[in-house]
Amino acid sequence: MQQAIVDFALDDENHWYAILACGHTQHVRHDPPWQNRPWVITEQGRNEKLGVMLECRLCDGEYPL
Numbered sequence: 001m002q003q004a005i006v007d008f009a010l011d012d013e014n015h016w017y018a019i020l021a022c023g024h025t026q027h028v029r030h031d032p033p034w035q036n037r038p039w040v041i042t043e044q045g046r047n048e049k050l051g052v053m054l055e056c057r058l059c060d061g062e063y064p065l
Contacts, residue, residue: 003054005049026054028040
């Protein structure tokens with residue numbers, strides 16, 4: 001199920017994660033070459049992604065709560 005990004009936060013290891021409208025979270029790391037998301041390292045880049053839809057695997061029931 002697609003959910004909008006409503007905010008971002010850092011975890012204990014300083015990795016960014018998105019807070020979704022449903023209340024679930026999803027990491028959005030910039031970890032080349034596996035994950036290329038340079039936008040996540042700047043405040044402007046993160047702000048530009050607010051409202052973007054991400055697939056929430058928890059809402060889809062892919063992972064147990």
